[in-house]
Amino acid sequence: MRGLIVTADDFGLHERVNDAVARAHREGVLTCASLMVGAPAARDAVEVARARPRLRVGLHIVLADGHAVLPPARIPALVDENGRFADRMVRDGFRFFFLPDVRRQLAREIRAQFEAFAATGLALDHVNTHKHFHLHPTVLSLILDIGRDFGMRAMRLPFDSGAPLALRPWIALMRARLARAGIAHNDRVFGMMASGAMDTAAILRALAHLPPGVTEIYCHPATHADAPITASMRDYRHADELDALLSPRVASAIASSGAICGGFADLFPSET
Numbered sequence: 001m002r003g004l005i006v007t008a009d010d011f012g013l014h015e016r017v018n019d020a021v022a023r024a025h026r027e028g029v030l031t032c033a034s035l036m037v038g039a040p041a042a043r044d045a046v047e048v049a050r051a052r053p054r055l056r057v058g059l060h061i062v063l064a065d066g067h068a069v070l071p072p073a074r075i076p077a078l079v080d081e082n083g084r085f086a087d088r089m090v091r092d093g094f095r096f097f098f099l100p101d102v103r104r105q106l107a108r109e110i111r112a113q114f115e116a117f118a119a120t121g122l123a124l125d126h127v128n129t130h131k132h133f134h135l136h137p138t139v140l141s142l143i144l145d146i147g148r149d150f151g152m153r154a155m156r157l158p159f160d161s162g163a164p165l166a167l168r169p170w171i172a173l174m175r176a177r178l179a180r181a182g183i184a185h186n187d188r189v190f191g192m193m194a195s196g197a198m199d200t201a202a203i204l205r206a207l208a209h210l211p212p213g214v215t216e217i218y219c220h221p222a223t224h225a226d227a228p229i230t231a232s233m234r235d236y237r238h239a240d241e242l243d244a245l246l247s248p249r250v251a252s253a254i255a256s257s258g259a260i261c262g263g264f265a266d267l268f269p270s271e272t
Helices: 014-025 042-048 090-100 099-119 131-135 138-150 165-181 200-208 236-245 246-255
Strands: 001-012 032-035 054-060 127-129 188-190 213-217
Touching: 001 014, 001 054, 001 246, 014 042, 014 236, 032 042, 032 099, 054 099, 054 131, 090 099, 090 138, 099 138, 127 131, 127 138, 131 138, 131 165, 138 165, 188 200, 200 213, 200 236, 200 246, 213 236
Parallel strands: 001 032, 001 213, 032 054, 054 127, 188 213
Antiparallel strands: none
8 A cells, every 4th residue: 555645834824835735635635634733823823724625734843943832031041031932953953962950941842832723723733843853852751741632643654765864763763763653654754855845846846756655755835935834944946846736746746556545543533
């Protein structure tokens, strides 16, 4: 069996992202989106999702290079005065592991993001993190513990065959921990090694080598504009990724693959 999930990350980051998600789901091959609940256009994204009940939506937990849900006074060790996380993941990874007070604030913010998603009324299809921070064992532990209270059933396993060798032990550890926790996950992902550049050619290459099991292809589509959405995305080719999701060649390749398409809830249906 081959299953395919096609996901747009950063849903809610900007109206341009939300517009691209709406169009790619309506006219293209997009089946899933990962919502940043604390992002500037999150409320608009929720309205987009509510109007499209077949779009599967998950929680894209932000702990780096983005906005927190809680006010800075509740998590002063995590964010600046504007409530924004830094983009210093190695430093923060050490702090999460070694500093109990930082870890308590981290748990507080992760729970707040789950609560914010629950408040939307949307069904929780899956959970992942911005920049794959759930590869960090402390972050993963907190998500597994807190997510249980919110009915979390599936997570993204960021396993790409081209990923750096240094990540392989962490990916293997995560796979084992998800299995022990009974959390469903994809077998393979495409998008890590071409972040911001999942154009038509890149997606067609992924589809040409679609392995057995469940594969997730994720991307960062947005409608065209001259200015970047964020400074860290200045080299992202958002419009090219949207074009790929709308491409008849991509749609034809998916149909030819025989893969079952949908979100995590479709490919890992509840037994209850």
